[in-house]
Amino acid sequence: MTMNLKQLAENLGLSQTTVSRALNGYPEVSESTRMRVMQAAEQFNYRPNTKAKGLATGRAMAIGHVIATSGQNELVNPVFADFLAGAGETYSRNGYDLFLSIIADEEEARVYRDLKAKGTIDGIIIHAPRMNDLRIPLLQQLEMPFLVHGRSSREANNYAWVDVNNRQAFERATEFLLDLGHRDIALVNGHEYMDFAQQRRTGYLNALKSRGVSPNGDIMASDEMTEAHGYNSAKRMLSDKNRPTAFLVSSMIIAFGVRRAIQEAGLTMGRDISVVTHDDVLSYFGTKDDVPVFTATRSSVKEAGRISAESLLDMINTPGMELPQRLLEAQLVIGRSTAPAPAS
Numbered sequence: 001m002t003m004n005l006k007q008l009a010e011n012l013g014l015s016q017t018t019v020s021r022a023l024n025g026y027p028e029v030s031e032s033t034r035m036r037v038m039q040a041a042e043q044f045n046y047r048p049n050t051k052a053k054g055l056a057t058g059r060a061m062a063i064g065h066v067i068a069t070s071g072q073n074e075l076v077n078p079v080f081a082d083f084l085a086g087a088g089e090t091y092s093r094n095g096y097d098l099f100l101s102i103i104a105d106e107e108e109a110r111v112y113r114d115l116k117a118k119g120t121i122d123g124i125i126i127h128a129p130r131m132n133d134l135r136i137p138l139l140q141q142l143e144m145p146f147l148v149h150g151r152s153s154r155e156a157n158n159y160a161w162v163d164v165n166n167r168q169a170f171e172r173a174t175e176f177l178l179d180l181g182h183r184d185i186a187l188v189n190g191h192e193y194m195d196f197a198q199q200r201r202t203g204y205l206n207a208l209k210s211r212g213v214s215p216n217g218d219i220m221a222s223d224e225m226t227e228a229h230g231y232n233s234a235k236r237m238l239s240d241k242n243r244p245t246a247f248l249v250s251s252m253i254i255a256f257g258v259r260r261a262i263q264e265a266g267l268t269m270g271r272d273i274s275v276v277t278h279d280d281v282l283s284y285f286g287t288k289d290d291v292p293v294f295t296a297t298r299s300s301v302k303e304a305g306r307i308s309a310e311s312l313l314d315m316i317n318t319p320g321m322e323l324p325q326r327l328l329e330a331q332l333v334i335g336r337s338t339a340p341a342p343a344s
Contacts, residue, residue: 086305230257
């Protein structure tokens with residue numbers, strides 16, 4: 001059985017206005033009333049009429065996610081998929097649609113202006129920010145509500161963001177490997193013009209410096225975060241007579257490539273070579289093992305998507321509010337891929 005707003009209100013003995021405000025999170029509705037309305041909406045499979053709501057509020061009832069063609073790998077990256085899953089659930093619960101657009105890099109500025117002029121979306125989430133990201137001042141100029149998944153460290157102006165503490169995560173992971181006796185620790189990173197990758201490199205270098213270990217550029221690599229990048233980088237490093245005894249890598253996908261190179265070299269991960277990766281909490285790579293395969297700095301990308309969507313919707317519903325900024329901490333979880341450094 002499916003109800004419209006009028007029928008739901010009649011069933012609850014409340015006005016349509018009260019039911020609508022309860023469903024949309026208005027603060028003047030008591031928590032007990034809100035819970036009663038939400039439970040009834042779930043019971044009777046109530047779904048808001050997005051078009052009608054848009055006409056009533058003057059909004060598009062849609063949130064934009066724009067990906068340039070140079071970043072199309074984002075679309076097949078399980079990190080992006082999990083983020084959209086968390087954000088999409090939040091949009092749906094609040095009567096919003098998710099607007100996804102793939103555009104040419106040179107068209108990006110024009111597309112943002114068109115989206116604003118046409119009123120296609122009410123807000124936008126920026127993905128994969130660079131150290132100096134020109135999208136931030138552009139959207140500020142357009143007065144378009146937006147939030148950055150990540151940060152742009154060289155942007156001086158204030159803006160909304162949700163990010164993982166990448167520097168601290170990689171500093172802690174490097175310290176863990178140093179505590180195991182490793183000194184030749186390789187870094188296999190993403191593109192270092194991306195803010196997250198630069199933060200991870202900084203954390204790695206800070207940990208080495210604090211222990212008096214000199215960094216070795218020959219065992220550092222940065223590129224697109226693919227399995228091939230992990231494989232090719234690890235294969236090159238392992239072929240050297242002074243090969244690393246441990247790898248710190250920026251994604252689970254890279255870690256699969258590193259593991260393949262270790263196996264082809266006749267070595268055993270977790271005995272001869274240790275590996276610590278990032279982004280272990282992904283639904284696509286879910287595991288029920290008591291002890292995970294990889295030691296990892298864990299952060300839930302789906303939860304980051306949910307928090308980002310909720311924060312952006314708050315900004316849309318409350319113009320002029322203080323811009324939300326949320327730094328999420330990663331958890332170091334020990335798996336089977338790490339062990340004390342082998343004897344020389």
